[in-house]
Every structure is written in C-alpha cells, then in structure tokens.
Amino acid sequence: MDEIAITVKDLKIRYKSVQAYSIKKSLLRLKSVDTKAFEAVRGVSFEVKKGEILGITGKNGSGKSTLLRALANIFSPDEGTIDLHGHSISLLAIGVGFKSDLTGRENIMLSGMLLGFSEQEVRDRMPEIIEFAGLGDFIDMPVRTYSSGMHSKLAFSITAILETDIMLIDEVLSVGDEKFKKKSYAKMKSLINQRNRTVVIVSHNLGTLEELCDTVMWLHDGKIVRMGEPKAVLKEYREFMK
C-alpha cells in the first residue's frame, strides 16, 4: 500500500470575527464589532501519497493559497483535520519572510532554523544557497536594500536547497529575471522529480501543472470541483474559464 504523506479531512477555514478593531470605533458604535463570516475553504477532503505531485488551480479567491497555508500550519482549521504523518514541510512563496534589517546571510540562517534545520546544517548548505541565489555582494547587505526580484531569488534558493519532506509551492515558478526563471524552473523540476518528495503546487500556469503534476485539484469557491488526472481536470477547467 502507498504511504500517505498528507491527509485532509473535511477542512473548513473561515475568516470571521477575527478582524482587528479600534477601541474608538467600538465605543462609537456602542455595539459589537461587525462579524461577517467568509468561508475560504468549505469542507475539503483529500489525500496525497508520498512522492506525489499535486497541483492546485482555480480562479482568484477560490481558496488555493488559504489551503496551502493551512497545510503549512500557518492557518488553523476552523473545522476538520490536517495530518502530515510526521513529515517536515516548507512553504515556498513569493516574498518569503525576512527580517529586513538583517543581511541576506543572516536571514538564510534564520529561515533555515525555522524550517527545522540545525545551525550547522544551514551553515554547511550556505555556500550552495548563496551561489544559487546569485546575489553577489548583496548577500552581506540588509535585505531591505534588495529589489523584489532579489527577495524572491533568495527565498526560492533557501527552500530549494534546504529540502524538506513536503514542499508547498505558491506561484513561485516565475521568480526573478529570465535567467533565474529558467534556473529555478530546472531546479524545481529536479526537486520534484526526486520521488521521495511530496509536492503541492498552486499555480495559474496550466501548462506547468500539466507537465509537472501527477494529480490536479480544481478548487472553486472553497470546494473541490474535480480532482484527478491532470489532462482531464485541466480540460474541464479551461472550458469553465472560457
């Protein structure tokens, strides 16, 4: 029997009654703060086998990124469960979080440690990350001096070189300039092709999903419309989007 890497059961994620409010507004209204509920993910259940590449697509606001963040344990489920079966996980997203006053080198250390690697492990992989990011002398400059492209290059390099069991990829396949785009796409393919790594990719690029994924999930308004063989699912999705 195939080993399961991710099990999601009846997952619901709402944005409700958690908006920040100001004391002044609350006092002026003299009643409770507006608590409009919006359900971004509505009872989603699926499983991803170890080594499987799952692509998720859907129009803007369909709940793709929310689902990805829930898998990365950044959002808590309002209902349902997510079981990663003890696997390590990392989210690769455009503009990954850095401390802007610290240098690129220090941010590599911090990001690596947050992904669960030891100081020594990150130090050992540091030259490889720096070389892949190709930032030159900027690596020792504060990250606030970086352009958005440089930000993304560094973010991509950290997650691509420091490999976790499960990789979550959010629209990152078009990072940086043309040269880096090609390099990152090749690296992504090589990472994905390692059959022991489970990958979940969120993308609007249907060609990429068709080429890379074993399974594709089409999300619409927080629900799974279709999930299965990429060609068939994407054909239906293309027709829907016409």
Next chain:
Amino acid sequence: MGRFINDMKRYWRYTVYAAKSQLKTEVANSYLNWAWWVIEPFCFMLIYAFIFGYMLQRTELYYNIYIFIGLAIWDFFNRCVKSSVRMVKRNKSIVSKVYLPKYTLIISDMMVNGFKMMICLLITFGMMVFYRVPVSPLILWMVPLLIIVIIFTFGCCTILLHLGVFVDDMANVINIVLRFIFYLTGIFYNIKAILPEPAASILLKGNPLACLIDGLRSCMLYTQSPDLPLIGIWLLVSLALSALGIRTIYRSENTYVKVI
C-alpha cells in the same frame, strides 16, 4: 506545559540567533553604535539627578545610582512591552510564511533588551565601586529579583502581543498606561519619602515594578533584604500571567495571520 518545553527546545537556537543578529544590526546601523545603550540611560540619570537631586533637593543616599537602577529596570520593561504590542504585525512577513510559536518573538526581543539592561547593571556596579557603596551578601537577592522582573515582563508581553493583533489602537493605549505606571514606580523619587501612608505602602505592594525596583535598591545600595513574602507573591502572579499568556497565544496564534 509539555508543548511549551518542546517548542522552547526546538526554537531556542533560532531565538538566540535572532537576538544576536538584532544586536549586531543595531551596532552596525548607528554612528555611536553600542555606546547608545549606555549613553541614553546615563543621560536620563543625569537629567533626573539634576532636576530632582539638585533643583528639588532630594537627599536619598547614592541618588545617582538609585536612579540608574530604576531606569535600567524600567527601560527593559518599557521597551519589551511597547514592542510586544506590534510584534506580530511587525513580523508579518515571517509569521505569514512559516509557523513559529509567536512568544519566541517576544523572548528574542527580551534577550536584546535584557542584554542592554545587563550593560546598565554593569555600569551600576562600576558606580557602586566609585561611590564606595558598602556591599553585603544580601546583594545576591538581586538575582531572584531580576528573574521575577523578567518573568513578569514576559507575562505582560504575551498578553499584549495577543491583544495587539486584534485591537488596532492598543499601542496608543499602552503608551499612556506606561507613562502613568512610570510615574507610579518611583524611578526618580523615593515612594516611601514622598507619598503619605497608606498610599506609599499600597503603591509599593500593588505595583510589581515599584516593589521589585525597591527590592533591588534595598539589597544593592542599603544592605537590606527585600520584602520576601511580597516578592514571593509577585513571582506567583508573574508565573500565572506567563502561563495565561502562553496558553492564550497557543489557542489563537494561527488566527493571527488571518487578521494581519
């Protein structure tokens, strides 16, 4: 509690590294770099000593050191509390991309401010030598007193981190509250000498910072023991506050990202 210990083990190296990097950055980014950690409290001590010691003729023994001890502790508490209110929003780019227990951000910040406080306390020792302050073994009480200051500050910061996510103008409220507490803590005056009874006793017992700073001054400058039952009570309150804060953060931290 088990989860807290496991998370502390897992994220300890990250927390320490983040604090070290922050200190290095502060040094690199300023003209007089680390000297500001000393210059700022030293200048405030001179200002208070001039206004209250010279112009208003306060006559506390070792008045300069008296103020300096108060300022070292107050600055630590004040900086940590102010920064905790906006902690999650300030670290939005990190907390929205990767999971980490949010109180580790507080601990890292407390390490940075704690390091600055320790520098101030080292200067205090230098001043004690300079003014030939008599010292007794009772000075060792400063260790448990500082630990209680740290636990109490952590407890306050965890609660404020949580509230700061949901209440937009919490930072404004906290600024006002902190200014009020500053004047009620006796940083630059002796509560017992200035206020009549029972106000002085109420303040020294009911304001943990006033109680702890008074205890530190007693054991460091006047060879006296602090009020042990009272600091025992504040230790318990601080532990309870920290436990409540950690529990609250664990329960709600994954909704923070939805708000910010």
